Amino acid sequence: MIHAFALRLCLPLLSVLVTFTTKAQTSTGQHDTNDDARYIRSIHDMALTDGRCYPWLHHLTKRVGARLAGSPQAAAAVEFTYQMLDTLGLDSVWLQPCMVPHWVRGEKEVVRIAQSEMGTVELHALALGNSVGTGEAGLSAEVVEVMGLGDLEKLGAARLKGKIVFFNRPFDATKLNTFEAYGGAVDQRGSGPSEAAKYGAVAVLVRSMASGLDDVPHTGGLGYRDGIPKIPACAISTNDAELLSGILEKGPVKVYMRTTCQALGDKPSFNVIGEVRGSEHPDEIILVGGHLDSWDVGEGAHDDGAGCVQSMDVLQVFKRLNYRPKRTIRCVLFMNEENGLRGGTAYADEALRKGERHLVAIESDRGGFVPRGFTVDGESAGFVEKLRAMQAWSPLLEPYYLHVKKGGGGADISPLKKQGALLIGYEPDSQRYFDFHHTAADVFEVVNKRELELGTAAMASLIYLMDKYGLE
Amino acid sequence: MIHAFALRLCLPLLSVLVTFTTKAQTSTGQHDTNDDARYIRSIHDMALTDGRCYPWLHHLTKRVGARLAGSPQAAAAVEFTYQMLDTLGLDSVWLQPCMVPHWVRGEKEVVRIAQSEMGTVELHALALGNSVGTGEAGLSAEVVEVMGLGDLEKLGAARLKGKIVFFNRPFDATKLNTFEAYGGAVDQRGSGPSEAAKYGAVAVLVRSMASGLDDVPHTGGLGYRDGIPKIPACAISTNDAELLSGILEKGPVKVYMRTTCQALGDKPSFNVIGEVRGSEHPDEIILVGGHLDSWDVGEGAHDDGAGCVQSMDVLQVFKRLNYRPKRTIRCVLFMNEENGLRGGTAYADEALRKGERHLVAIESDRGGFVPRGFTVDGESAGFVEKLRAMQAWSPLLEPYYLHVKKGGGGADISPLKKQGALLIGYEPDSQRYFDFHHTAADVFEVVNKRELELGTAAMASLIYLMDKYGLE
Numbered sequence: 001m002i003h004a005f006a007l008r009l010c011l012p013l014l015s016v017l018v019t020f021t022t023k024a025q026t027s028t029g030q031h032d033t034n035d036d037a038r039y040i041r042s043i044h045d046m047a048l049t050d051g052r053c054y055p056w057l058h059h060l061t062k063r064v065g066a067r068l069a070g071s072p073q074a075a076a077a078v079e080f081t082y083q084m085l086d087t088l089g090l091d092s093v094w095l096q097p098c099m100v101p102h103w104v105r106g107e108k109e110v111v112r113i114a115q116s117e118m119g120t121v122e123l124h125a126l127a128l129g130n131s132v133g134t135g136e137a138g139l140s141a142e143v144v145e146v147m148g149l150g151d152l153e154k155l156g157a158a159r160l161k162g163k164i165v166f167f168n169r170p171f172d173a174t175k176l177n178t179f180e181a182y183g184g185a186v187d188q189r190g191s192g193p194s195e196a197a198k199y200g201a202v203a204v205l206v207r208s209m210a211s212g213l214d215d216v217p218h219t220g221g222l223g224y225r226d227g228i229p230k231i232p233a234c235a236i237s238t239n240d241a242e243l244l245s246g247i248l249e250k251g252p253v254k255v256y257m258r259t260t261c262q263a264l265g266d267k268p269s270f271n272v273i274g275e276v277r278g279s280e281h282p283d284e285i286i287l288v289g290g291h292l293d294s295w296d297v298g299e300g301a302h303d304d305g306a307g308c309v310q311s312m313d314v315l316q317v318f319k320r321l322n323y324r325p326k327r328t329i330r331c332v333l334f335m336n337e338e339n340g341l342r343g344g345t346a347y348a349d350e351a352l353r354k355g356e357r358h359l360v361a362i363e364s365d366r367g368g369f370v371p372r373g374f375t376v377d378g379e380s381a382g383f384v385e386k387l388r389a390m391q392a393w394s395p396l397l398e399p400y401y402l403h404v405k406k407g408g409g410g411a412d413i414s415p416l417k418k419q420g421a422l423l424i425g426y427e428p429d430s431q432r433y434f435d436f437h438h439t440a441a442d443v444f445e446v447v448n449k450r451e452l453e454l455g456t457a458a459m460a461s462l463i464y465l466m467d468k469y470g471l472e
Numbered sequence: 473m474i475h476a477f478a479l480r481l482c483l484p485l486l487s488v489l490v491t492f493t494t495k496a497q498t499s500t501g502q503h504d505t506n507d508d509a510r511y512i513r514s515i516h517d518m519a520l521t522d523g524r525c526y527p528w529l530h531h532l533t534k535r536v537g538a539r540l541a542g543s544p545q546a547a548a549a550v551e552f553t554y555q556m557l558d559t560l561g562l563d564s565v566w567l568q569p570c571m572v573p574h575w576v577r578g579e580k581e582v583v584r585i586a587q588s589e590m591g592t593v594e595l596h597a598l599a600l601g602n603s604v605g606t607g608e609a610g611l612s613a614e615v616v617e618v619m620g621l622g623d624l625e626k627l628g629a630a631r632l633k634g635k636i637v638f639f640n641r642p643f644d645a646t647k648l649n650t651f652e653a654y655g656g657a658v659d660q661r662g663s664g665p666s667e668a669a670k671y672g673a674v675a676v677l678v679r680s681m682a683s684g685l686d687d688v689p690h691t692g693g694l695g696y697r698d699g700i701p702k703i704p705a706c707a708i709s710t711n712d713a714e715l716l717s718g719i720l721e722k723g724p725v726k727v728y729m730r731t732t733c734q735a736l737g738d739k740p741s742f743n744v745i746g747e748v749r750g751s752e753h754p755d756e757i758i759l760v761g762g763h764l765d766s767w768d769v770g771e772g773a774h775d776d777g778a779g780c781v782q783s784m785d786v787l788q789v790f791k792r793l794n795y796r797p798k799r800t801i802r803c804v805l806f807m808n809e810e811n812g813l814r815g816g817t818a819y820a821d822e823a824l825r826k827g828e829r830h831l832v833a834i835e836s837d838r839g840g841f842v843p844r845g846f847t848v849d850g851e852s853a854g855f856v857e858k859l860r861a862m863q864a865w866s867p868l869l870e871p872y873y874l875h876v877k878k879g880g881g882g883a884d885i886s887p888l889k890k891q892g893a894l895l896i897g898y899e900p901d902s903q904r905y906f907d908f909h910h911t912a913a914d915v916f917e918v919v920n921k922r923e924l925e926l927g928t929a930a931m932a933s934l935i936y937l938m939d940k941y942g943l944e
Binding site: 044048049173401449451 | 903922
């Protein structure tokens with residue numbers, strides 16, 4: 001007799017067994033798990049002993065620094081990574097032009113509680129990316145706290161006209177993956193300004209998109225809707241959000257805001273690309289990439305210096321191992337993920353124009369933390385089969401704590417989805433990401449060398465299997 | 473036809489299936505996976521929203537600070553944790569006396585390259601714990617570099633007499649688990665001094681037990697062998713070890729060392745214990761603990777403030793959830809793990825004297841990093857069955873990235889093994905641990921709140937299952 005508990009446990013495993021069998025039966029190539037295990041071990045050994053991602057990241061963060069699209073630092077990042085890829089002996093390294101928006105923060109933001117029971121209090125603030133400025137003189141208005149977009153309609157123009165709307169819904173701490181908590185709060189930052197402006201609000205304050213309580217404000221992009229007045233918006237630190245909320249409980253609060261940010265005209269920039277061409281299927285492209293731009297505070301170390309140097313290091317590791325791929329392995333460092341996605345769009349447009357076929361695109365844009373695995377996304381046709389093909393490799397990946405599951409790919413590679421590419425998001429552990437994301441605290445020192453290198457190894461291992469066996 | 477690859481993959485899974493079936497058939501209790509999944513979710517929610525481990529750790533690190541056995545800070549840590557446990561409404565909270573060694577570092581160490589091609593260079597150094605001092609005047613001698621204990625016999629007294637032996641074998645970076653790399657290097661620190669003294673060496677320098685290259689020296693205990701002269705020993709930072717090695721390649725190097733550390737007499741101290749008694753099997757004890765002492769540099773945040781506050785928080789979470797255990801759940805904060813294990817020994821001695829039965833003992837002493845799972849150890853009789861019983865819970869634990877595998881328990885609980893307790897080591901991710909271990913850098917700020925809290929939740933979840941179903 002099999003106990004009900006055991007049966008419930010067995011069922012998912014049985015389906016995995018079926019998957020393995022199916023995979024093995026339908027696979028055209030000969031799988032040699034011992035060979036593959038040895039090769040994946042050698043990839044890890046190389047990444048952990050002769051990886052170059054860490055010194056590259058040092059240069060990109062400490063020498064180049066923050067590199068918002070259109071900035072001189074973004075241009076320096078293009079130049080540096082192009083030069084580094086060009087040292088690796090790849091088959092081709094090139095720059096792919098794209099036009100990018102050029103937004104500048106201007107002078108240090110002032111966000112000040114100007115009139116309250118507690119008197120004057122300076123808040124830790126950063127203007128949101130793409131925000132308009134307040135004008136030289138700044139603005140003063142009474143603050144209305146809301147817990148989300150839904151509150152705006154309830155309050156209406158009668159309560160919001162002429163006011164500063166303060167979005168204060170925190171992350172849900174019970175979400176194990178902090179990206180889910182981010183997803184549950186970020187509409188306040190992205191859509192809050194235009195939604196508040198619809199009711200006559202004059203400005204917006206947003207609680208920083210952060211996991212914990214501290215004094216660090218988090219910037220990040222907002223999106224203005226056409227036909228609605230553009231009003232200025234700042235993020236304030238989570239500690240200051242708690243403070244402001246506490247003072248508001250006691251009575252009316254007026255805040256003075258001054259920002260001088262502005263959008264300048266579009267500027268030319270580039271994606272940076274390097275590739276090793278496949279020996280058997282050169283027309284099947286396996287893309288691995290991150291984004292080269294960052295916000296203009298901190299050093300863009302986790303977001304996304306890490307993903308760039310890991311993607312470059314994947315090619316470096318393969319070259320060092322004298323690996324000759326069957327398929328074309330291409331590293332793409334995208335420009336302008338943070339406030340426009342122009343690099344990702346330009347890349348997909350050119351791929352379409354050239355009739356390139358992307359078998360798969362992997363993006364590393366969730367920080368340089370310790371690996372958890374991969375999340376996979378794609379057009380519905382054939383998706384389940386491809387996911388199963390990948391999951392059949394789990395016994396080779398699990399010794400490195402790498403799982404494969406359904407989930408998001410990444411912003412830069414997303415336009416490739418409708419061209420049939422399987423999209424894969426490299427997934428490091430998420431617990432610390434939103435301590436640093438879009439802040440002055442996202443610097444080289446908060447990236448651990450081994451955790452970063454293990455990300456290189458994780459992506460290279462998966463690429464090795466996909467290159468060797470395909471996904472059919 | 474089943475492909476060979478698939479068969480190879482299937483076999484381990486089939487054995488897991490057999491395990492599940494066996495477990496379910498032999499289990500006396502009725503498993504309700506939905507109930508259990510909900511309860512484990514509620515444990516996580518509570519730990520992540522109303523855990524107290526983080527503020528407790530703040531007090532233990534920032535207010536109490538480094539707390540080597542015998543120090544006033546160790547006494548303050550006993551008092552603080554006793555008071556905190558006493559606020560939780562447990563059935564009993566008590567102090568268990570033990571005598572501990574009292575070693576003091578004395579004045580700031582001097583380790584200086586006194587004579588070399590590069591002239592005088594100060595090295596970042598810490599005397600090893602339990603080391604004798606050099607005497608007021610210090611000592612100067614030529615340095616002989618070795619890569620391990622095995623080199624000593626080859627060199628012999630002819631080359632080592634009167635010299636300072638410099639052990640410089642680094643961590644093996646290819647070990648995925650950094651504790652394995654530590655295990656492969658730490659004999660140099662633990663046994664190096666006495667082994668070198670056998671050949672007439674006058675002192676020892678040891679490359680710090682660290683994963684990477686930096687300027688931070690790592691202390692840690694040495695063990696002198698009876699009948700061999702005790703010679704002074706210091707750890708130097710990994711950067712300085714590389715430097716010293718480089719200079720040695722060019723010619724002879726003399727080093728000046730001065731340390732004033734000394735062993736004072738034994739002092740009375742305590743383990744701190746709190747428990748909730750079981751309603752059905754009060755005589756079956758589930759122990760969860762860490763060690764309250766730390767080295768005398770830094771704040772002992774990861775080692776092992778984290779393990780202490782997590783263990784205390786397990787009881788706090790259960791109390792907040794109004795959980796009524798069937799078995800007795802006991803939190804033990806051990807004294808003197810770092811340089812004597814007197815607390816662990818005293819605890820096991822008293823358990824034996826009283827005829828207490830420890831079903832299981834869980835130790836958290838690998839830092840407050842993000843959970844990976846548990847490693848399990850025990851006397852051979854019945855071990856395989858108990859491990860399988862635990863692994864049958866994997867489907868409930870895997871959503872939280874928690875695996876259960878064979879491996880070490882922990883130093884403090886190790887004396888309970890021969891009393892039949894199953895030993896379980898809580899295993900967080902190991903990548904960053906040896907950046908901080910036994911250093912001035914092991915401070916509150918390098919512990920992430922969510923990672924710490926997830927450790928509480930991981931241990932409470934496993935304890936919930938063991939309490940509910942036992943391990944038979």
